[in-house]
Amino acid sequence: xxxxxxxxxxxxxxxxTVTWLSLIILIPLAALFLKAAGVGWDQWKTLxxxxxxxxxxxxxxGVSAAAAAVSMVLGLLVTWVLVRYSFPGRRLLDAMxxxxxxxxxxxxxxxxxxxxxxxxxxxxxxxxxxxxVRDTWQPGGWIGEQVKTWAEFGAAYSSFGIFIALTFIGFPxxxxxxxxxxxxxxxxxxxxxxxxxxxxxxxxxRVVLPLFVPALITGFTLAFARAIGEYGSVIFISGNLPMKTxxxxxxxxxxxxxxxxxxxxxxAAMMLIISFALLLVINLLQRRLDWQNx
Amino acid sequence: MSDPREVTTESRPVRIALITAAVxxxxxxxxxxxxxxxxxALRRGWEVFMASLTEEAALSAIKLTLLAAxxxxxxxxxFGLSAAWLVTRFRFKGRALxxxxxxxxxxxxxxxxxxxxxxxxxxxxxxxxATLEHLLAPFAxxxxxxxxxxxxxxxxxxxxxxxxxxxxxxxxxxxxxxTVFITFPFVARELIPLMEAQGADQEEAAVTxxxxxxxxxWRVTLPNIKWGLLYGVLLCNARAMGEFxxxxxxxxxxxGKTNTLPLHIEVLYNEYQFSAAFACATLLALxxxxxxxxxxxxxxxxxxxxxxKH
Numbered sequence: 001x002x003x004x005x006x007x008x009x010x011x012x013x014x015x016x017t018v019t020w021l022s023l024i025i026l027i028p029l030a031a032l033f034l035k036a037a038g039v040g041w042d043q044w045k046t047l048x049x050x051x052x053x054x055x056x057x058x059x060x061x062g063v064s065a066a067a068a069a070v071s072m073v074l075g076l077l078v079t080w081v082l083v084r085y086s087f088p089g090r091r092l093l094d095a096m097x098x099x100x101x102x103x104x105x106x107x108x109x110x111x112x113x114x115x116x117x118x119x120x121x122x123x124x125x126x127x128x129x130x131x132x133v134r135d136t137w138q139p140g141g142w143i144g145e146q147v148k149t150w151a152e153f154g155a156a157y158s159s160f161g162i163f164i165a166l167t168f169i170g171f172p173x174x175x176x177x178x179x180x181x182x183x184x185x186x187x188x189x190x191x192x193x194x195x196x197x198x199x200x201x202x203x204x205x206r207v208v209l210p211l212f213v214p215a216l217i218t219g220f221t222l223a224f225a226r227a228i229g230e231y232g233s234v235i236f237i238s239g240n241l242p243m244k245t246x247x248x249x250x251x252x253x254x255x256x257x258x259x260x261x262x263x264x265x266x267x268a269a270m271m272l273i274i275s276f277a278l279l280l281v282i283n284l285l286q287r288r289l290d291w292q293n294x
Numbered sequence: 295m296s297d298p299r300e301v302t303t304e305s306r307p308v309r310i311a312l313i314t315a316a317v318x319x320x321x322x323x324x325x326x327x328x329x330x331x332x333x334x335a336l337r338r339g340w341e342v343f344m345a346s347l348t349e350e351a352a353l354s355a356i357k358l359t360l361l362a363a364x365x366x367x368x369x370x371x372x373f374g375l376s377a378a379w380l381v382t383r384f385r386f387k388g389r390a391l392x393x394x395x396x397x398x399x400x401x402x403x404x405x406x407x408x409x410x411x412x413x414x415x416x417x418x419x420x421x422x423x424a425t426l427e428h429l430l431a432p433f434a435x436x437x438x439x440x441x442x443x444x445x446x447x448x449x450x451x452x453x454x455x456x457x458x459x460x461x462x463x464x465x466x467x468x469x470x471x472x473t474v475f476i477t478f479p480f481v482a483r484e485l486i487p488l489m490e491a492q493g494a495d496q497e498e499a500a501v502t503x504x505x506x507x508x509x510x511x512w513r514v515t516l517p518n519i520k521w522g523l524l525y526g527v528l529l530c531n532a533r534a535m536g537e538f539x540x541x542x543x544x545x546x547x548x549x550g551k552t553n554t555l556p557l558h559i560e561v562l563y564n565e566y567q568f569s570a571a572f573a574c575a576t577l578l579a580l581x582x583x584x585x586x587x588x589x590x591x592x593x594x595x596x597x598x599x600x601x602x603k604h
Contacts (some may be wrong), residue, residue, distance in 0.1 A: 007497050008507035013380040017392070020373045025398055028410035031420055037448060048338055048548075074319055081316035085309060093320050095590045099328065101529075102582035102589075106535025107575040110563050111327040114334050114572075121326070168323065185545045187302045188323040200304055229403025232538035232556070236563065249405035253543060256409065261418050268406045274403050 018144065030274075036269035039262035047266050050241055060248040061274075063159055064227035067166035071223045072216055074167070075174025082175075083182045097175050100168050105232025112165050113237045116155035123154025159241030162247065170223030177219035178212060185211060214289045221282040228275055274277040298386045331579045335572035345561075346570035347577070349550050355558035356577070358466065362541070362554060366473040371527055374481025381516075382489040383497065393486065399478045403604040407475045408543025415462035434458050464546030469554060472540040484526030485519060492518055521596035525589065530565045533583040536578055 036044075047053055084092050100108065116123040133139070139147055149158045185208070193203045201228035231249040238245040246254075248271055255264040303309065310563070327589065335343055336427040346352060377396055383390055413419050415426070425436075434457035441450040462468040500510045514522075538556040547561060555574060562571035 006501050007383045007494060008510070009379060009387075009502070010384050012507075013376045014384075014386075016392070017377045018375065020369075021392075021395060024471075024478055028414060028475070029398075029402075031413045032406070032410045034420075074323075077312065078316045078319055079313050084314055085302065087313055087317075089317075090435065091319065091590075095586055096320060096325060098589065099324055099582065100584055102532050102536075102585045104538060104556050104578045104582070106538040106559050107578045107582075108327060108538070110571060110575060111330045111334070114568075115326055115330050121330070168327070171324065188479050190302045195301070200308075226400055229401075229406070229539075231403065231405050231542075239317075249403050252403075252405050252409060255339065256412065256543065259418075261413070261416065265411060265413060266466065268403075270410050271403060272401075272406065275403075279401055282413075288462060 026222040032265055032272075033269055035261065035265040039266055042261060044266055047263055048270065052246070053267065055243045056246050056248045056251045057270075059159060059162070059245070060228055063162050063247075064166055064224055064230075067163050067227050070163075070167050071170040071206060075171055076212070076216065077156035078171075079146055079175050079178045080248050081223065083179060093176045097172050098174050105169075105230070106236075108233040109165065111235035112168060112233065113156050113161075114166055116161060116237065118152070118154040118156065120154060120156075123156060125153070126150055127154040131238050138242050140234070153239075153284075156237050157245060158176060159245060161237035161239070162234050162245060165237050166227040166230060167217050169230055169233055173222040174216070176214045179224065181212060181215040211233060214286050217282060217286050217289065221286075224273055225279055228271065247272060298390070326576035330582075331365075331572055331575050335576045337572075338569040341574045342569050342578075346567075349570075351502055351553065352555075352558060352570075352574055354551070355555045355574070355578055358469065358553065359535050359555040361466070362470050362473045362531060363531055365470045366534050367382045367531050370476055370477050370530055371481050373478070374483075374485050374526060374530075375523070377482040377509075378485035378489050381486060383494050387557060396479050396482050396486075399475060404476060404537065404539025405543055405563050408472045409539040410475070411468055411472055411544050412463055417463075417467065418514055419463075423459070423461050426462075427458075430460050431456050449598070463544055464552060466552065467539045468544035469552060470580075472544045473534050473537055476537050478553045480530035480533060481526035484522050484529070488519055488522040490514075507554060525555045525592045525596070527590055528592070532581060573576065 078097070082090060082097075082150070114120050116126065118127050129152060130147050134144075134147050134151050138144070146158065146160065148218060150160065155161045155164055190203050190208055193207045194200075229249060231247075231253075234247055235250055238247065238250075240246055240250055248267060252264045252267050252271075255261075255267065304312070317421065338368050346512075367556075377392075381393055414421055415423070417423065420441060421429075434454065437450050437454035437457050441454040443450075456467070461470060496514050497510050500514045505513070536556060537554075538560070541554050541555055542560070544556055545554070547553060547557060553561060559574045562574065
């Protein structure tokens with residue numbers, strides 16, 4: 001610090017900020033990790049190889065990744081249309097993109113279940129189509145299982161339902177990350193590419209899309225991170241069947257309800273470690289991409 | 295290609311196809327739930343709807359939700375102002391780390407945000423109720439004495455009662471503290487980029503003119519950041535009132551006592567009282583709509599470009 005601080009309030013704001021941060025965030029998280037560390041290595045091993053925990057981990061991370069990926073594709077489409085074209089109702093729709101942020105998760109949960117459940121507006125159609133597929137082609141294996149569940153319950157009580165909820169939650173992250181980048185993009189490079197004889201699709205794929213990659217990755221990461229921890233919007237539509245549609249946060253809650261504090265802390269610590277590591281890796285990746293694009 | 299504009303946009307049929315697809319996604323996927331909330335709530339008529347909103351458990355849930363927001367939003371607004379002042383007006387070691395730590399709650403599952411408090415204040419936690427009672431005993435005595443005083447006694451009654459039996463888990467303070475955790479970064483997150491972009495020139499000028507710290511804050515900084523601040527407070531409030539996972543872990547679902555509105559909705563839903571559950575959900579859906587409306591207004595006033603910063 002070579003320059004003297006002219007503006008007052010350094011000590012006060014530092015003291016207040018660090019104290020509040022420690023009291024509300026750091027000490028509680030440390031307490032959780034301490035509790036998790038305290039249960040001993042053996043219990044960690046037993047817990048982390050427990051089939052129910054493994055199934056929940058696979059489901060949570062797998063469906064979250066799939067939902068974030070689909071959010072990315074849908075987000076790209078919607079952002080492109082909102083930024084590039086003008087049509088009646090555009091501003092209203094633009095404002096509505098944030099609905100999943102603003103709608104409390106419990107409300108989203110019960111509502112999505114009502115829509116995609118067997119008697120819902122969309123769920124009834126899914127159930128009818130699935131029943132038709134089941135009776136016509138009688139698919140076997142994993143797909144057959146899924147189709148049977150859909151025919152019986154619509155999209156609810158299956159991993160497909162979880163996927164729908166997580167896509168709903170993750171979608172605005174992609175749009176809101178991509179939008180400023182797309183708005184700032186001048187038309188010059190597209191004109192240049194067109195002058196050089198590139199068709200519209202080539203321009204999009206080879207010139208424009210690469211510029212969106214860092215923002216798309218950030219959007220994916222934010223949606224993914226949010227999806228991993230998501231609870232309220234998922235538990236209603238998932239049906240919470242152990243080994244099948246039980247997500248990690250729900251597993252924590254059920255451990256807690258059986259007063260297995262240690263087990264709940266271990267699962268939570270594992271989730272936090274994986275989420276933090278993922279965010280770190282993707283941040284580093286993104287920094288590289290940003291740097292390459294400069 | 296007669297129209298020069300055509301070079302940087304798609305052909306008309308492609309454009310129409312893309313717009314149709316995007317609008318379909320937005321309407322059928324994003325907006326349908328909003329309509330469904332109201333449709334389901336009114337399915338069994340207006341009377342059932344009103345009855346579900348005015349029953350005692352619903353009213354107490356509304357009260358608790360308002361209380362949790364009324365405590366956590368001001369606290370985190372204060373924190374946001376302090377944190378933003380700190381990291382945008384000063385350069386110091388550990389600044390980057392501090393900024394990442396402020397964002398930490400975004401990477402934490404709501405369930406874990408509740409769990410950490412159970413680990414501290416739960417019956418098997420680091421500070422179980424018995425220990426807490428012991429630690430707070432001197433304060434309890436003072437508060438009881440204050441509660442018995444003639445003039446302001448009433449103000450201290452609640453505090454005195456709580457200090458005699460200090461419980462966080464399965465009680466209101468636990469719900470408040472979990473909400474504080476969840477809404478922790480919202481205001482800071484809005485203010486930091488805004489104050490960084492504005493720079494410290496005006497504050498420095500005020501210093502040279504002899505203004506003190508508080509005066510600079512009230513007269514120079516606050517007028518500059520008021521819309522951004524309001525924006526942050528708005529998002530913070532929406533999350534505080536709608537939080538489900540974190541409060542669900544600490545609340546214990548005691549009906550009429552520790553249920554917030556989202557928890558009350560869950561209880562009703564699990565009891566198959568769907569119309570009542572959706573009736574209560576309409577309140578939160580309205581909150582979401584009001585939040586979105588005000589947000590658009592604020593964005594228009596301040597020229598704030600909505601970036602994915604949630």
